[in-house]
Amino acid sequence: MTAQLNPRGDVAVLVPAAGAGVRLGPGRPKALRLLAGEPLLVHAVRRLAEARSVHTIVVAAPVAEVDAVRELLAPVAPVSVVPGGAERQASVAAALAAVPAGPEIILVHDAARALTPPSLVEAVAAAVRAGRPAVIPVLPVVDTIKEVDAGEVVLGTVDRSALRAVQTPQGFLRSVLTSAHAAAGDPLTDDAGLVEKQGVPVSCVSGSEYALKITRPFDLALAEHLLAGGG
Numbered sequence: 001m002t003a004q005l006n007p008r009g010d011v012a013v014l015v016p017a018a019g020a021g022v023r024l025g026p027g028r029p030k031a032l033r034l035l036a037g038e039p040l041l042v043h044a045v046r047r048l049a050e051a052r053s054v055h056t057i058v059v060a061a062p063v064a065e066v067d068a069v070r071e072l073l074a075p076v077a078p079v080s081v082v083p084g085g086a087e088r089q090a091s092v093a094a095a096l097a098a099v100p101a102g103p104e105i106i107l108v109h110d111a112a113r114a115l116t117p118p119s120l121v122e123a124v125a126a127a128v129r130a131g132r133p134a135v136i137p138v139l140p141v142v143d144t145i146k147e148v149d150a151g152e153v154v155l156g157t158v159d160r161s162a163l164r165a166v167q168t169p170q171g172f173l174r175s176v177l178t179s180a181h182a183a184a185g186d187p188l189t190d191d192a193g194l195v196e197k198q199g200v201p202v203s204c205v206s207g208s209e210y211a212l213k214i215t216r217p218f219d220l221a222l223a224e225h226l227l228a229g230g231g
């Protein structure tokens with residue numbers, strides 16, 4: 001059954017899903033690889049559609065898979081699908097350009113973070129609604145971090161107390177994200193980075209272990225385990 005999005009919601013979610021998944025190994029584009037029998041993108045969109053604030057979802061799909069992704073997601077939720085770009089930043093920009101008038105909060109959420117709970121979507125949106133122009137979910141860094149040189153020789157130990165591992169969804173006032181992308185130069189790895197360059201403060205909220213980014217084969221195995229064991 002197709003989940004209906006909330007016509008009274010104030011949030012549009014952009015879902016960059018056009019990556020190849022090189023680090024996952026050979027196969028279809030990552031968002032279309034199977035997790036418990038369903039593509040990662042289906043898991044991700046289903047959870048987004050469960051979040052009550054979500055009014056609009058725009059997916060940036062691999063160029064050759066736009067029609068296939070439309071068909072795939074039609075039974076899951078009403079979404080718009082646009083062709084993605086060569087870099088994540090270009091995929092987000094393409095999705096942003098397709099957001100209709102209405103939602104004033106924009107979230108950007110990786111398809112690769114397929115198990116992200118709807119509660120995290122709502123927490124990020126609520127923080128933007130409460131007056132933060134840009135909000136990111138983060139986790140503390142749990143390992144000791146070393147800086148190394150080109151030969152993998154340790155240069156020093158970094159103070160990890162002020163470091164955070166950053167997840168998605170990242171949330172923004174629409175005007176803030178639009179201006180940041182309009183001014184964007186060389187690709188950065190996240191949208192908050194673009195906003196930082198504009199001098200806009202970026203606030204953190206607590207992330208979720210379930211929002212892990214499925215990047216390498218171990219991550220996919222972990223996600224399978226989480227789903228099988230009630231994750």
Ligand SMILES: Nc1ccn([C@@H]2O[C@H](COP(=O)(O)OP(=O)(O)OP(=O)(O)O)[C@@H](O)[C@H]2O)c(=O)n1
Nearest residue numbers: 016017018019020021022023086087091111112
């Ligand atoms: N040109 C790109 C590259 C990435 N992404 C998306 O951005 C998210 C985060 O990227 P990552 O997990 O690093 O995915 P890939 O780029 O596919 O991974 P890899 O570097 O291993 O190929 C993913 O949902 C991915 O589909 C995208 O929409 N367009």
Ligand SMILES: C[C@](O)(CO)[C@H](O)COP(=O)(O)O
Nearest residue numbers: 088110166167168189190213
């Ligand atoms: C946006 C992101 O998920 C934040 O952690 C991440 O940077 C995207 O992944 P990439 O491998 O850096 O493209």
